[in-house]
Amino acid sequence: MMFRDRVDAGRRLAAELAGYKGEDVVVLALPRGGVPVAAEIATALDAPLDLVLVRKIGVPDQPELAMGAVVDGEVPLVVRIPQIIRAADVDEATFERVLAAELAEIARRRLIYLGDRPRARLAGRMVIVVDDGLATGATARAALHAVRQQNPKRLVLAIPVAAADSLADLAEEADAVVCPEPQQRLDAIGYYYDDFTQTSDEAVQAILARFPAERARESRGDAAGS
Template sequence: MFFRDRSDAGRRLAKALAQFKVEDVVVLALPRGGVPVGAEVAEALGAPLDLMLVRKIGAPFHQELAMGAVAEGDPPVVVRNEDVIAMLGIDEASFQRVLETELAEMARRRAAYLSGRASAEVAGRIAIVVDDGVATGATTRAALRAVRARRPKRLVLAVPVAEAEVQSALRREADEIICLEDHLVWGGIGPCYDDFRQISDAEVTEALARFPPSAPPAATPLSR
């Protein structure tokens, strides 16, 4: 195990991101597991914290096997794992059915977590995308593409752990990757942590409440 829990991972990750403390940064965490990590990073950098909603598109009858991923956007960003789709003989109608289910779950989570809260401004800022680890990279790839579409000045992926070869593939999506450990334990993210319990919806909303949305710039008084 590399980390005690997600908060420990976030504090250690924040130290590796210290150079961004003087920059105009926004931290975008992938819920639910990425939120405790992202909260530690945002607090250390004095940055706003927001969510990047993304869902794995699990194969029918093989839910843990990703045939793709979808991240929220206008339109949503869909990443397809064509090798998995071909291997399992998934037809387009089946793919679309699972996709629609995951889009509905993202809508539910947005209502549960954000309840009308305005999204943080990303354009022109350094966007740091944070999760508790990367396994196959499908959801991370979708998240990075969705954030890129929001025109950040620089796009950084920051995670406690990810396989070196997965990081290499993701370098085409991010301008920079900060990762503390470059291999998984027993092929998964969970075994890299002493405590990898599931994060609840309530914990996500409580973490976000510590980082109220940035107030819009004050209007410049008109000269008289």
């Protein structure tokens, strides 16, 4: 195993991102698995933490195979993978049905994770997008598209382990890609972790409570002194 757990993966990534400490950085996690990874980076960089609510749109009879992805927003951003849609013989009605289900899950997560929590300002700032692993790259691509529309100063994708060909495809979407363990042949992401237990909603909520989106430094300092 390359990583003990997501915390270990986050610390490995944080070491590679240490050069960004002192800059105006925001760390954005893809929930749920990306949140504990991103928390370690936010801690190391003394940076605020927020979420990118993105969901894979899976082929109905192969839900792990992405035929697209959708990102939360006033107008949700939908990314399609035409070659997968054609190969799986998915018609428009079926695609829209799966999309609707994923939008419903995004709405649920927005409510329980974010509620009335203030959101991080991204324009003009260094933004680091984090997940716990990357296979096809569909969700990461959608997340990067959505973040880019908010005009960050610099956009960085940070992934502990990823398929090398997917990383190459995403290089044009981000200003920098950081991945300590690129794989020519990627097995299931969990294979690279000793503990890949699913991150719970409660764990996400607890982590976010430690990192208010625009007051991370003050809040953690107050907690340390209490």
